[in-house]
Amino acid sequence: MNAKILIAGFGGQGILFAGKFLVYAGMIGGAEVSWLPSYGPEMRGGTANCSVIFSDSPIGSPIVDTPDILVAMNLPSLDKFEPTVRPGGQLFIDSALITRPANRSDIETHYIPATRLAEELGLQGLANMIMIGRVLEKTGLCPPDIVTAAMKKVVPERKKALLDKNLEAIETGRKA
Amino acid sequence: MSEKVLMKGNEAIAEAAIRAGCRHFFGYPITPQTEVAAYMARRMPKVDGLYLQAESEIAAINMVLGASAAGVRAMTSSSSPGIALKSEGLSYLAGCDLPALVVNVQRGGPGLGGIQPSQSDYFQATRGAGHGDFHLLVLAPNSIQEMVDLTYLAFELADRYRVTAMLLADGILGQMMEPVSLPDPAAADLPPKDWAVTGTGGKRLHNIVNSLYLKPEDLEATNLARYEKYAVIQRREARHEAFLLDDADIVVAAYGASARIAKNAILAARAEGIRAGLLRPVTLWPFPKAAFAQAAKTARAFVTVEMSMGQMIEDVELSVRCAKPVTLCSRVGGMVPAPEQILESIRQAAGGAK
Structure with missing residues (x-):
């Protein structure tokens, strides 16, 4: 599996956490992986993003300039990164927060009202994982049997309630 | 493991x-x-x-x-x-x-x-x-x-x-x-570490750790x-990594994160038919001079990739004794060179686009 993934949104939406889950899933699945966050003052209330790479061969640059998969969770992120998606790539938009459609016609776009679904289903703060659930469903990035193992790496066992909620969010995204 | x-x-x-x-x-x-x-x-x-x-x-x-x-x-x-x-x-x-x-x-x-x-x-x-x-x-x-x-x-x-x-x-x-x-x-x-100041217990002469030598003869001797x-x-102790270096016409010199990005560009150059390789210093001091001198015997040109205005390039030039052209590919101020920029520098060094 080769995939360059960019996840972008506001600080506080769990952008970096979503990336961490993916990178663990990739590692458990046997891929070469890397994770690189944006860092600095822009994270405090501003935009946050992270680059995740899955590769069959050792990874050179950990920076994702031309994502195969872009997850956009706010409008500034969509405006900034939509033009960078590789032609033929996939774009996942949180349509509860972003009201405009995608401009690109040479990529496949998926609209998921993740933030609204999270609120309706009692999964507050887990719109990120609903988005990731949809990404997994549409891209086959990681087989379902790895999801729980990867989640256990990023959510400690002592927070089992959170573990279940995160898994529920992934499942919600898969079916959204 | x-x-x-x-x-x-x-x-x-x-x-x-x-x-x-x-x-x-x-x-x-x-x-x-x-x-x-x-x-x-x-x-x-x-x-x-x-x-x-x-x-x-x-x-x-x-x-x-x-x-x-x-x-x-x-x-x-x-x-x-x-x-x-x-x-x-x-x-x-x-x-x-x-x-x-x-x-x-x-x-x-x-x-x-x-x-x-x-x-x-x-x-x-x-x-x-x-x-x-x-x-x-x-x-x-x-x-x-x-x-x-x-x-x-x-x-x-x-x-x-x-x-x-x-x-x-x-x-x-x-x-x-x-x-x-x-x-x-x-x-x-x-x-x-028999020089360390750990207390003598009254059993040996005390150690002195010091950098002050007022007699120039003594200070010269320490130098x-x-x-x-x-x-x-x-x-x-000079150490380096060679990547696709054996037959490389264009040798990219880069260390740290720049070397990772350079690898992407080198693979892209190879796909275009340009024989590029990487010589990555793992020790910057001592600089792996011998590896560069060796590469200079067969390479046509060197490209250093640095997130600086050109600092390591001086060590590359010294090591190859200016026998082959050395050019700089760089971004600074927190900007990071993209693989495409490095690829373009490799193409230039190879004599323009092939």
Whole structure:
């Protein structure tokens, strides 16, 4: 599996956490992986993003300039990164927060009202994982049997309630 | 081989230092290396070690000097402007011939600069770490695994030669995560620290750790002895990685994060029929001069890729004795060269697009 993934949104939406889950899933699945966050003052209330790479061969640059998969969770992120998606790539938009459609016609776009679904289903703060659930469903990035193992790496066992909620969010995204 | 875990580069350095037996860390926060200190603050108390946040970078490096003089493995970490503040202490460490580990997770400069990745402290690390004639032993990791392996090596070489080692990383390597395994460091046969000031118990003459010599004859002698030691280090400890180098017409020279990006460009160049390869210095001092001199025999041109205005390029030119053209591909100020930019530089060096 080769995939360059960019996840972008506001600080506080769990952008970096979503990336961490993916990178663990990739590692458990046997891929070469890397994770690189944006860092600095822009994270405090501003935009946050992270680059995740899955590769069959050792990874050179950990920076994702031309994502195969872009997850956009706010409008500034969509405006900034939509033009960078590789032609033929996939774009996942949180349509509860972003009201405009995608401009690109040479990529496949998926609209998921993740933030609204999270609120309706009692999964507050887990719109990120609903988005990731949809990404997994549409891209086959990681087989379902790895999801729980990867989640256990990023959510400690002592927070089992959170573990279940995160898994529920992934499942919600898969079916959204 | 221990199980692979995902860690940030900064955390991997800290964990590796603890596994290497370091129990004395003196820090001061600065982006993008703060996770080193944060990890140490969390872990050191659990291994009966000392984490101390000093009142300044200058205080921290002098605490390292004191701890090292007492014979323990000691370290500090910072980022570019913070390392500049440590200059005095680095020079005193050299003058006292003390082992220590100093980590620089570089950010853009000069001045306060910015917080994004940079490699513009190459001169500072390899030439101008402080006043007087001395060198740091400078190691430049380009993966999280190397951040572990070179931390182990840095402590070992520092103790073996009684020199201060620097791990020169950058914001990308400090912040990124990739799988890493943390085996315990291999046992090394190191000389005893019989010079350390540990108390005589009334049974021997006291040791003196000092860098002040008012008689010029004495001071000259310490300098000459130190440079004999440096000559041994240059002979024995230069390290590099070669990637697709054997048949390379165009040799890309890059270290750290730049070398990772350069690999993407080299593979793209190969796909276009340009025989490009990478010569990556792992030690920046001593610089792997022999490897570059060897490559210059068969290469047509060199391209250095640096997140600086051109610093390592001087060592490349010196090493190849200007026998082949050397050009610079760079971004600065926290900007990172894209593979396409490096590919274009490779094409230019190869004589235009093929």
